[in-house]
Amino acid sequence: MTARDPLQQKIAILYQALEPPVIDGARKEAKPGGYSDSGADIGAALVSAGCTVVTPVAEPDPVRVFDWVWPDTPEGIADALAAGATLLWANTVVFAGHPLQDASRCAWILGPDPQAMQAIDDKLETNARLRDAGLPVARSWLIDGDADDLAALLTPFADSLPLVVKPLRGRGSQGVSVARDVDQLSLQVAALAASRRFGAAIMLEQFLPGEEITITVLPAAARAGETAPFALSPIRRFDQVADVAPYNGDVPVSRNSAALTSEECAHPAIVAVTAACEKAAALLEIRATMRIDCRADADGRFLLFDVNAKPNLTGAGRPGREDEDSLSTLAAAAAGWRYSDFLLAAARAAWTNKEDPE
Structure with missing residues (x-):
C-alpha cells in the first residue's frame, strides 16, 4: 500500500550510518558523509514545498547537513519515530x-x-535476470580477484577486449576502468581486488563504444493515472575520462550531463531503450526512484548496463549548492518539475507493512 499525500506526513530523512555488509565476497563501499548532503538538500526542499520535516534539532541550519538527517541505525530510527515521524525517507543503502x-x-x-535492494545491488545477477526477460543488457562475467591462477582465469577473455572492469557491488563509477589488452586486464582486476574497497568479487562487462545515457524511472504511484513504472527524459553523459563517466563527487554531473531534446527522445533507439528501462523497473518491482545507465553498441543500439536502486538525489537550493543537481534532478527539470516537485512525486510512492496503514 502506498501513501496518499506527503504533505500530510511527518517526514524524517535517514542517512547512511551503518556500514553495508560483505556479501559473498563483495562489499559496497559506504559513501563519505553517508548521503547526508543530499539528505539536507531533500529536507530543505521539502520544507519549502510545505512539508513537515522532523529533524534532530528544532531549527535546522541550511548549511549544517546533520541538522536535517537521522542515522539509519536502530537507535536513530527509534529517535526519529519518537520525535513524531510518520514517514522515513531512506536516503541510504539498505540491505x-x-x-x-x-x-x-x-x-x-x-x-x-x-x-530487494540487496538483490539488485548484485550487478551480475540483476543483469542476468533482465537479459533472461528479453531486455537488451550488456554481457558480463564474474571473476574472483583473489584467485591464485588469475592470469589463466583471464586468458579466455582476450578475444572479448576491450572490457569494463568494475566491482560487483560498486557505487557510481568508483573502481571502474576499461581494459584494452590482456596486461591491462590482469593489472586492473588484481589492483581492484587488492584495494579491498569492494571485496574480491570483480565483474567484467562488455565494453560499449557508443553514446552513454542514464534514465530515471519512478514507480507508478509517483504520478496520478500511471499504472506502471514511468521514465523521465534520458540524460546524456559526456566528457568521460578514459571512457568512464567521472564520479559525481569529483565532477558535478551538471558539468558533464544534459537532457536529450524532445526530437532526440523521439529517435527509435531512444524510444526502445526508454521502454526497456520501464520494463526493467516493472520486472524488479521497484518501490522507489531508480536510475538505469545505458550505452550504445557499435551499431547504435542501446544496452542497459547498470541498475541503481539508490540513485543520488542531490539538488540545488541550499547555500553553496548551486552546482549540485543530480542526474535524476536534471531529468525532472526536463519534465518541467522543480526539485521540490520531483521530491513530492517520489514521496507519493512511500510504502508500509503496517497492519493498519490509516
Whole structure:
C-alpha cells in the first residue's frame, strides 16, 4: 500500500550510518558523509514545498547537513519515530536485515525494500535476470580477484577486449576502468581486488563504444493515472575520462550531463531503450526512484548496463549548492518539475507493512 499525500506526513530523512555488509565476497563501499548532503538538500526542499520535516534539532541550519538527517541505525530510527515521524525517507543503502525492515511495520517508508535492494545491488545477477526477460543488457562475467591462477582465469577473455572492469557491488563509477589488452586486464582486476574497497568479487562487462545515457524511472504511484513504472527524459553523459563517466563527487554531473531534446527522445533507439528501462523497473518491482545507465553498441543500439536502486538525489537550493543537481534532478527539470516537485512525486510512492496503514 502506498501513501496518499506527503504533505500530510511527518517526514524524517535517514542517512547512511551503518556500514553495508560483505556479501559473498563483495562489499559496497559506504559513501563519505553517508548521503547526508543530499539528505539536507531533500529536507530543505521539502520544507519549502510545505512539508513537515522532523529533524534532530528544532531549527535546522541550511548549511549544517546533520541538522536535517537521522542515522539509519536502530537507535536513530527509534529517535526519529519518537520525535513524531510518520514517514522515513531512506536516503541510504539498505540491505537484508537492515533496521528499516522492522520500522516498516510501524511507519511509511520511502526507498527500496531492503531485501530487494540487496538483490539488485548484485550487478551480475540483476543483469542476468533482465537479459533472461528479453531486455537488451550488456554481457558480463564474474571473476574472483583473489584467485591464485588469475592470469589463466583471464586468458579466455582476450578475444572479448576491450572490457569494463568494475566491482560487483560498486557505487557510481568508483573502481571502474576499461581494459584494452590482456596486461591491462590482469593489472586492473588484481589492483581492484587488492584495494579491498569492494571485496574480491570483480565483474567484467562488455565494453560499449557508443553514446552513454542514464534514465530515471519512478514507480507508478509517483504520478496520478500511471499504472506502471514511468521514465523521465534520458540524460546524456559526456566528457568521460578514459571512457568512464567521472564520479559525481569529483565532477558535478551538471558539468558533464544534459537532457536529450524532445526530437532526440523521439529517435527509435531512444524510444526502445526508454521502454526497456520501464520494463526493467516493472520486472524488479521497484518501490522507489531508480536510475538505469545505458550505452550504445557499435551499431547504435542501446544496452542497459547498470541498475541503481539508490540513485543520488542531490539538488540545488541550499547555500553553496548551486552546482549540485543530480542526474535524476536534471531529468525532472526536463519534465518541467522543480526539485521540490520531483521530491513530492517520489514521496507519493512511500510504502508500509503496517497492519493498519490509516
